[in-house]
Amino acid sequence: VPPSRPASAGLVVLFVLLAASSLVACGSSEESAAPPTTILAVATTTVSPADARSDFVSEVAGSAPILEGLSDQDLGCVADRLLEDLDPAEVVTLTRNGPRPDQATLAVDALRSCGLILDVVALGLQQAIDADPDAPPVEATCILEGIADEDLVPYLEARFEHGFVELDDDEADILLEDTPIMANTMRCSTLALFGQVDVEAPPVCTGLAYRMGDMMAELLAMGETPTDGPDLSILTGVFAATDAIFAWLADEVPPELRDDAVLVRDTTSRIGALMAEGFAKVAAADPGDEEAAMTAFLSVMARVSAEMESSASAVEASTERLRGYLVATCGESVLTLFELLSGVGATT
Structure with a gap:
């Protein structure tokens, strides 16, 4: 969904x-x-x-x-x-x-x-x-x-x-949708909930809080899905935003988790690339065709599933270890990051 x-x-x-x-x-x-x-x-x-x-x-x-x-x-x-x-x-x-x-x-x-x-x-x-x-x-x-x-x-x-x-x-x-106030609220609420960043917060939590706040603001700025079908631009945007976070995170986790972080980073990056490629073809053909959008979505997800099938178990295990470390270190607000990915089938 x-x-x-x-x-x-x-x-x-x-x-x-x-x-x-x-x-x-x-x-x-x-x-x-x-x-x-x-x-x-x-x-x-x-x-x-x-x-x-x-x-x-x-x-x-x-x-x-x-x-x-x-x-x-x-x-x-x-x-x-x-x-x-x-x-x-x-x-x-x-x-x-x-x-x-x-x-x-x-x-x-x-x-x-x-x-x-x-x-x-x-x-x-x-x-x-x-x-x-x-x-x-x-x-x-x-x-x-x-x-x-x-x-x-x-x-x-x-x-x-x-x-x-x-x-x-x-x-x-x-009356408020074209103002920065909506995006600011997402960012500020994330910062506040995300361990209530203070001088004692681990650097990884502080950096992740700011990046997640910016990510949520970017996604909010994309607006609501205007139809009952998948909004391809938002799906692509999710992976563009999360990819930037995981790319940063790969250099911030403890050495024993670096391989896990790199695998998750590479996986989200590849899925994002596949989505952008598939959805770009739909946009070029007929951006207003909802049936074509749904067909493209199913086609892209089928391609993603086929390409990632061999590494699915490893990705899921790495994601779980990375998730466990971040929750233990920074609190449960980090789950938002993983929920976004699981919502589009990237980590499950």
Whole structure:
């Protein structure tokens, strides 16, 4: 069965949803709406810009806890930006109840003009990670590496406008899929889970963690399989990515395992070459022909099976010894590497 998009990709959606939820929830549901008396008081009381600004700085964190990590100066900047487009009474109402859907762009623009988009999301990410006992100890700065304001603005605007985007809602994936945040989450989660790399981790574990993180990010960037048949480009990509890891690993294992590592490396490299060769012919003939793709897949796998038949037992034994060493040395997260290969029949 060809590998599909890694399930843990949804982790980043969870983190970003939580990052934005406290910021906007106060105006996004009936539960969070302020009591009518509060709204009436705002509507019938004259409020000065200075009072509205002061109220925003001192009170908004109460309804949006994520903002409590921002300085008074930062909050004052947001209030000033809001006051350029809203009456003071409207700013007080927004402070209490959150932005209305028609104020979504205005709210995000205020954060952006004050240079706070990344700060707010980083605060939310870290709060979500720290509050979840099952979450890997990922640093928000790792997930947001290489992320710019414009990467997050469309999502935040949708979050403000609609109040929520379900975790399994395609809209969240669509709004974030072209940003580095998905790949970063794969890489950072791998690093965190993979022995939580520290100064005492064996060099082989540290190096393997980084390479596996990059591999998962590359596979994620390939996208999901668009049809019910095998995605030939992803299958080829799996072997290209794992081949690079095993090529590196052959020089990093203890001497007694070097022959095993070399055999696994050469085997994955050969299978990858056979797949690339066979699938390239299909792509050149008719890349949209699913039946041809399936035929090519079966043909390539039959050729792989025939060519590797004589060494199958040796490869399986070497793979098991290599797997055992890495699990004992670095932890069970290394199994992902071998599961990818067994999923396409390379090590079984």
